[in-house]
Amino acid sequence: MEEKKSRMNEPAEIRWREKCWRRELSAAERRELRLWLESHPELKPEFELELSLHQALGTLKDVSVPSNFTSRLLQAVEREEAQSERLANRHRAGWWENFKAWMPRFGVGAVILVAGLLSYQQFQIGERQKMLDSVTAVAEVSTLPAPEILHDFDAIQAMTRTPGPDEELLALMK
């Protein structure tokens, strides 16, 4: 029964606690809270502490703000805007400046590229010429005599490998 009563009190306790966290209670609210606490005396010390802590936190002083804070802030905003404007301008004008700076390098690069392409083209032409010459030579082979004449080629080739004449014997016979 006690437990049930305690659970029923819970929302009111939480509601009061959250009120105490946020702001100073009005006189009417304090009276109402006191009445409520009369039926929950066990919570009274805790709520006294809550209210006291709230008051203590309320005594924390504001950190002093320089009187020219806003004007300095506006100056900073203007500086920031001017800087981003400068960056945008630099970005817009930048491509032409970059182009002018890189132009000689682009020129040299282009000459090297063209020279390379021409050399490669010449090499290709030379290769094609060589191939043409080879094809022509092969075409000429087709006009040679029929392969039958090479029938005894190996025998004739072997005859050329016989020892040469004995020059000394020939000299003596003379």
Added chain:
Amino acid sequence: MMPAETDPDAALMMRVKAGDLAAFAELADKYKQPIINLAYRMLRDASEAEDLAQAVFLQVYKSAARYHAASKFSTWLFTIARNLCLNEIRRRSRHPAESIDAPRTEGEGQAPQHEDHRTVSAPERLLQGELEQKIEEAIADLPEAQRTALLLCQQDELSYDDISEVLNCSLSATKSLIHRARETLKQRLKPYLRTGEWDDQ
């Protein structure tokens, strides 16, 4: 989410989006104090807090084009502030010599000049000063998420939903962070907190 018609800050932000510097100055004037307070209590350095606040507002101006009228301005602003604070804390953790936990020598010139318009007697001022110092120390010792949640909870213009949006966590997780932060503070500050008084006035 709040449309521009009902959130005057969102309406100002829409003017900033159109390049209106006067509207931007109006927003900066309104929010400079809470942002510097938050930054100071996150970084524990008054001059860095001021620089960070300026960075926050510059970021707001630069990101104006991405701002949607449907979002509440203060939530968006505090999200930017929190992110920049986290970046700064991470940067410091990479350079331990400048750590926020590094002890400061007295009279180092880093302590903020607080504005105090109240008139109190000398002993009371002394006690008050001690309490404030203890509260500042206790807040500084909280884990980052709890500290941010607690500090944002002090901002009138932020609801619990807004705080959870800034912290990028659920509503229940946000309330849990605030609860844990307050529990820690209550434990640490118990000897300094006045209890037993129940003033209806």
